[in-house]
Amino acid sequence: MLHALARLALALGVAAGALAPAHADRAREQEDARKAVERGEALPLVELLGRIRAQLGGELVGVSFERKHGRWVYEFKVVGEGGQIEEVYVDAATAEILKREGR
Template sequence: MKKTLLIAAALAALASPALTLAKDDKDDQRAASAALARGEILPIARVLAIATERVPGDVLKVKLERESFGFKYEVKILTGGGRVREVEIDAKTGRIIKIEDD
């Protein structure tokens, strides 16, 4: 009986941060949708086209971050040569901020 309670308590402790992250993710998604609706960020399809035009390859990950100037996208791309490159793009203008190896 004690073993079951300890396991349940451990699982509950592990689950709490995950629930917080899930809630934060939903808040982030709402904020991104609202920013898109207000025209503060470009649609993801446009951003991916910009990134892969400069760095051809397969997109591995896309992240939207808030910076002092507004939002930026970070796009990780696996190139045909096997390198992973990160393209940072101003989310409002589509201007490439920088490209670097990841």
Template sequence: MQRPRLTAIAVAAGLVSVTGGAFAGDRLDHDEIKQLRETGQILPMGEVMASAQTVQPGQLVEAELEREDGAYLYEIKILAADGTVHNLELDAATGEVLKR
């Protein structure tokens, strides 16, 4: 039963990264992220993960919300069944996968 617990820990760690991650000069605090979500400027994490899973199935390892050139991006790391970690970059507003 260690696997579900490990998954829960990885997801929790990823969500912490989402709320705190950004470039050093462009950090987003919890209130900013909440406002972006409430105003529809960024998608909820569940929708972003659903989009990422269509490209790369696996478990969330880490996720960061970043602001880059005025656009919001999620950088997501997914652990695949074969043990490899895949890095994806998604548009936070649309869920479109920008980089694999």
């Protein structure tokens, strides 16, 4: 019994440690977005969504923010009516849809 508890504690510790890098990445991504908006290089997410929400074509289930090819890009994960997941890449400064993947 004690060995089982020790193995469980170890497994939970390893799992928690695996989440730490993902949390750090998310915090860095949020900081990048905040700074880009402050510098006028990106629209705030709420404003951008107001412009393109109808064009996404499904239920929004995830968003990320990163630099791609010299510009800031919001990447939206959208679940369509048929259950398919699509990634929609949007220029963060102009709200222009750049690319769709997964349709």
